[in-house]
Amino acid sequence: MCSIGEDDFGDDGAAHAMAVESLPLGIVLSPGNCSKCDVNSDELYKLNFRTAECRECFLAYARHKFRAALGAAKILPRNAEVLLVLDGSAESLVLLDMLHFAQTQNTFKRLHCNARVVYVEEQQVQGRDPVHLEALQNLSTQYAPFDFYVIELGALPSSMQRIKDYSPSLNANNELIHKLQKLRSLTARQDYLQQQRKNLICSVAQCLRCTHVFESNISVDLATQLLTAIALGRGGSAALDVALLDDRLSGDVKLLRPLKDLNEQEIQFYIHAQRLKPLFQKGSRYGREHGQTASLQNLTSAFVANLQQNYASTVSTVFRTGDKIAANSNPEQSSCVHCRSTLDTELSDTLLAIEYSRSVSEAGVSLYKSGQDLEDLAKKRLENKDGLCHACRAIQAELDSGNLL
Ligand SMILES: [Zn+2]
Numbered sequence: 399m400c401s402i403g404e405d406d407f408g409d410d411g412a413a414h415a416m417a418v419e420s421l422p423l424g425i426v427l428s429p430g431n432c433s434k435c436d437v438n439s440d441e442l443y444k445l446n447f448r449t450a451e452c453r454e455c456f457l458a459y460a461r462h463k464f465r466a467a468l469g470a471a472k473i474l475p476r477n478a479e480v481l482l483v484l485d486g487s488a489e490s491l492v493l494l495d496m497l498h499f500a501q502t503q504n505t506f507k508r509l510h511c512n513a514r515v516v517y518v519e520e521q522q523v524q525g526r527d528p529v530h531l532e533a534l535q536n537l538s539t540q541y542a543p544f545d546f547y548v549i550e551l552g553a554l555p556s557s558m559q560r561i562k563d564y565s566p567s568l569n570a571n572n573e574l575i576h577k578l579q580k581l582r583s584l585t586a587r588q589d590y591l592q593q594q595r596k597n598l599i600c601s602v603a604q605c606l607r608c609t610h611v612f613e614s615n616i617s618v619d620l621a622t623q624l625l626t627a628i629a630l631g632r633g634g635s636a637a638l639d640v641a642l643l644d645d646r647l648s649g650d651v652k653l654l655r656p657l658k659d660l661n662e663q664e665i666q667f668y669i670h671a672q673r674l675k676p677l678f679q680k681g682s683r684y685g686r687e688h689g690q691t692a693s694l695q696n697l698t699s700a701f702v703a704n705l706q707q708n709y710a711s712t713v714s715t716v717f718r719t720g721d722k723i724a725a726n727s728n729p730e731q732s733s734c735v736h737c738r739s740t741l742d743t744e745l746s747d748t749l750l751a752i753e754y755s756r757s758v759s760e761a762g763v764s765l766y767k768s769g770q771d772l773e774d775l776a777k778k779r780l781e782n783k784d785g786l787c788h789a790c791r792a793i794q795a796e797l798d799s800g801n802l803l
């Protein structure tokens with residue numbers, strides 16, 4: 399990622415060579431005419447599928463995608479209270495910069511909403527280096543008047559602090575870490591962590607009286623998210639995992655993904671154009687530890703990354719397929735007490751088959767039980783009123799002891 403400021407260009411030979419090397423592919427530092435506005439520029443941006451353009455034209459194009467996502471569906475009420483989730487990735491910085499820009503426009507073009515920013519510190523849970531506090535404080539100064547808050551993943555929502563008051567807690571008694579340690583598979587740990595993170599963000603939004611949450615997922619994240627959801631048995635709610643609007647959060651908080659139509663190249667160009675400095679590299683977000691095959695999520699992520707590299711257009715096809723799946727959301731139907739997806743009310747043959755094979759494997763080699771007994775047991779489990787959906791029940795089954803919630 400390019401993090402070299404303007405001042406570094408035209409320095410001595412070595413520094414200049416380094417600057418060129420770290421430029422994202424497609425940005426050319428040689429004078430030429432912008433194909434959009436015809437102005438001569440010494441920094442041209444050439445996105446795949448677009449002609450070379452100047453910095454201003456590129457920025458206008460990228461920002462338009464953000465505004466169009468919010469505007470087309472009239473999804474954000476005027477003067478809404480918005481909570482932006484910052485995770486330190488390039489994507490989240492782009493979202494912050496775009497929202498800030500949209501707020502500083504003149505009355506006519508201005509996006510009318512009030513924004514706050516929350517940084518979710520995942521250091522304890524993910525076992526990685528803590529965020530560089532000074533870098534975070536600099537961001538809060540740069541993006542004034544947005545208020546910045548910090549919350550630690552696994553902590554109570556009420557422990558959230560303003561950035562100026564924040565100091566990392568040395569509290570090793572993180573309830574979430576204990577829970578994660580009890581889960582046998584990495585697949586279950588990652589799925590559980592993602593749901594918990596979402597629930598925490600929702601609670602923070604409620605504490606700050608925000609009605610809308612902005613997350614910075616881009617198209618490749620959503621393609622991964624879609625395939626992961628299906629692999630985890632969350633197919634019934636997968637559409638909401640990739641949609642612009644996800645209304646499964648409690649307390650009527652709505653989750654929006656205004657960057658969903660941006661791709662990685664656009665993010666890289668934007669980072670360069672605005673000289674932003676990501677706090678973390680992407681991929682460290684959901685703990686891609688233990689290698690590509692260690693969990694369903696890691697495997698899916700590696701698969702999509704590979705697609706992206708070799709068949710980039712396939713990724714957008716995958717992601718657009720998600721748009722076409724009708725979301726299974728009926729307010730009349732009850733929802734899962736953990737992930738809040740709509741519960742299947744009818745007995746599904748597929749789920750019954752899964753429960754059946756689970757019962758068989760639990761009965762072991764001795765097989766005291768007859769086929770009918772096992773089927774009855776499977777049915778009983780499906781009808782179990784634990785309030786969990788199929789996928790969350792799979793997490794519960796991975797828990798050594800205790801309860802998921
Ligand atoms: Zn131009």
Ligand SMILES: [Zn+2]
Pocket residue numbers: 734735736737738739786787788789790791
């Ligand atoms: Zn669930």
